[in-house]
Amino acid sequence: MHHAYALVRDDGTVIATDSQPRLGQGPLAPAALVRMLLEATVTIGTLAACVALYHARFDGPYIILALLVFSLMFPGRAPQATSPGAIARETLSGWILVVALLLMLGWATRTLGSFDERVLVSWLAVTPVALFAAQLAVPLVLPRVMAAEGIQRVAVIAGAGPLGRQLAGRIATTPFLGIRVAGYFDDRSSDRLTDVDSQHVLGSLDQLAEYAKKHRVDLIYVTLPMASQPRIMRLLDELHDTTASVYFTPDIFIFDLIQGRMDTIGGIPVLAVCETPFCGMNGVVKRVSDVVLATLILILISPILAAIALGVKLTSPGPALFRQRRYGLDGREIVVYKFRSMTVAEDGAVVKQATRNDSRVTRFGAFLRRTSLDELPQFVNVIQGRMSIVGPRPHAVAHNEMYRKLIKSYMVRHKVRPGITGWAQVNGLRGETETVDKMKARIEYDLDYLRNWSLALDLKIIWKTVFVVLKKPETAY
Numbered sequence: 001m002h003h004a005y006a007l008v009r010d011d012g013t014v015i016a017t018d019s020q021p022r023l024g025q026g027p028l029a030p031a032a033l034v035r036m037l038l039e040a041t042v043t044i045g046t047l048a049a050c051v052a053l054y055h056a057r058f059d060g061p062y063i064i065l066a067l068l069v070f071s072l073m074f075p076g077r078a079p080q081a082t083s084p085g086a087i088a089r090e091t092l093s094g095w096i097l098v099v100a101l102l103l104m105l106g107w108a109t110r111t112l113g114s115f116d117e118r119v120l121v122s123w124l125a126v127t128p129v130a131l132f133a134a135q136l137a138v139p140l141v142l143p144r145v146m147a148a149e150g151i152q153r154v155a156v157i158a159g160a161g162p163l164g165r166q167l168a169g170r171i172a173t174t175p176f177l178g179i180r181v182a183g184y185f186d187d188r189s190s191d192r193l194t195d196v197d198s199q200h201v202l203g204s205l206d207q208l209a210e211y212a213k214k215h216r217v218d219l220i221y222v223t224l225p226m227a228s229q230p231r232i233m234r235l236l237d238e239l240h241d242t243t244a245s246v247y248f249t250p251d252i253f254i255f256d257l258i259q260g261r262m263d264t265i266g267g268i269p270v271l272a273v274c275e276t277p278f279c280g281m282n283g284v285v286k287r288v289s290d291v292v293l294a295t296l297i298l299i300l301i302s303p304i305l306a307a308i309a310l311g312v313k314l315t316s317p318g319p320a321l322f323r324q325r326r327y328g329l330d331g332r333e334i335v336v337y338k339f340r341s342m343t344v345a346e347d348g349a350v351v352k353q354a355t356r357n358d359s360r361v362t363r364f365g366a367f368l369r370r371t372s373l374d375e376l377p378q379f380v381n382v383i384q385g386r387m388s389i390v391g392p393r394p395h396a397v398a399h400n401e402m403y404r405k406l407i408k409s410y411m412v413r414h415k416v417r418p419g420i421t422g423w424a425q426v427n428g429l430r431g432e433t434e435t436v437d438k439m440k441a442r443i444e445y446d447l448d449y450l451r452n453w454s455l456a457l458d459l460k461i462i463w464k465t466v467f468v469v470l471k472k473p474e475t476a477y
Helices: 030-053 060-073 082-111 117-149 162-172 206-214 227-241 280-313 363-371 380-385 397-402 412-417 436-452 455-470
Strands: 002-003 152-157 178-185 201-203 219-222 245-248 261-265 270-273 321-327 333-339 388-390 419-423
Touching: 030 060, 030 117, 060 082, 082 117, 082 455, 117 321, 152 162, 152 206, 162 178, 178 206, 201 206, 206 227, 206 261, 219 227, 227 245, 261 419, 270 412, 280 363, 280 380, 280 388, 280 455, 333 380, 380 419, 388 455, 397 412, 412 436
Parallel strands: 002 245, 152 178, 152 219, 178 201, 219 245, 388 419
Antiparallel strands: 261 270, 321 333
8 A cells, every 4th residue: 555645735736745746646647647748749749740741851950849849848737727718828828938949049059940931830820729729628538538448546535624625626626637536534424514515425434444445446535634643543554454545635734835745854754844946956957047048148238237337327426336235045145236226325224115206216227227227237146146037036134124024924935046037026016015015915926936936937937027127117116
C-alpha cells in the first residue's frame, strides 16, 4: 500500500508531496499526461501539417523549431479561465508571447530565412485556433474515454466535513485527474451531515477498509481533522490490508501556505508551510533568465541610460542616480538604484511616498516616474544579484517597518528577490498606496506570485508590463 501526505489550500488546490509530484499525476494517470503534452503536441502537430501542406521538408530548421516549441509549452497547464471567451483570450495571449519569443530568437540568430514564409504564416494563424479547440474538446472527451476503457481511478474520502467536500468538488471540476469520487465515509449520523447527500455516504470509518478491498478502490483521501489523531492512526492501520494509495490531507489549509509541500530529512517527514519557489532547479532557471535578459536589455538601452542621466543633471542640481535602502531577499538590506526624480534624496527613518502634484518631484522627474524610466538602472541591481526582473516591488526600509506591523504576512514577500516589475503592478497596483487597504491588495498579489511562480508567469508579467508602461498611469507620479 502506498501512503502519502497531500496538502490542501483553502481553495481546494492539492499541493505537491514528497512521494508523488502532484495529485493525479502518478504513473496511473494518463489524463494528467495528456494535459501536460496537449499544448506542445497540438502546436508541433499544426507545424508538421503546415510543412506537409506546402510540400516542404521537415528537416533541420523545423526539427529545431519543434524542440524549441516543446521546451516552451511543456508541461501544459489547464486554462485558468472557465468561459469559452476567456479561454480564447488566454490561449491567444499565451500564443502571442510564444511567437514573440521565437521571433526574437530567430532575429537574434538570423535563422528566420531558413523557413518557408508560407509555412510560418499559416502555422502562426492556425495554431491558436487548434489550441482553443483542443482546450475545449479534451476535458469533455477524455473522461468519457477513460471511463469506457476502465482506466479511470476510483477514490473515496474519509471524512465528509468541509475539507472533504471541498476536495471532492475540486476533483469533480478537474477531469484531467482521471479520478471519480465514489463517496464518503464518516462516523457522524445523517442528521449531522446536512451538507452531504445521504446516498453519497457509503458507511462509517470502520467499514472503509472492507469496502476498499471489495470494490477495488484506487485512492483513499483521509480528510479528518488533525485533532482526531487516534481515529486517524487506527484507520491507517486498518488500511494496511488494502492495495489502495492513501493520502492524508490535513486541515492545515487554514494557514496561508506559500509553496507548501512535504519533504523528508533522513526519512522523517517535514512540512514546508512557507518556502521560496526558487528551490533547486527553479532557482537556477530564475537566476539564469534574469542575468541573460538583464544583460541584453542593458546593452540595448545603454544610449537611453546616458541620455536620461544627462537630462537629470541638466534639469536639477544633484546626482543623476538616487540610491535608497530597500529590503531584499530574506529581508536583508540592499541598495537600489534609480534615476533621481526629486529635488531630495530621502532615505531616513521616515520616507513619504510621492503623491499627486508632489512639490519634491522635478518636471523631468515627473516624466521619468510616469513612464517608469527612473527604474531602468535597476537592471544593474539584477546583474549584481540584489534584484530580479520580476518579483515583488521593493519598498523603502521605513515603509517596510511600518507596514510589517499593520499587514499580516507582509514580510513573506521577501522570500524572493524584489523585482523591477511584478504581478501587483500589472494588475493595477502601481505607484502610490495611500491607504493600508491598497497596500494589502498589493501584498495579496505578491503572495499569489510566490504561490504560483513559473517561468511562463514571469514572461507574462514582462509582456503585460510593456502595455502598463505605455498606458497613461493613474497612480504613478
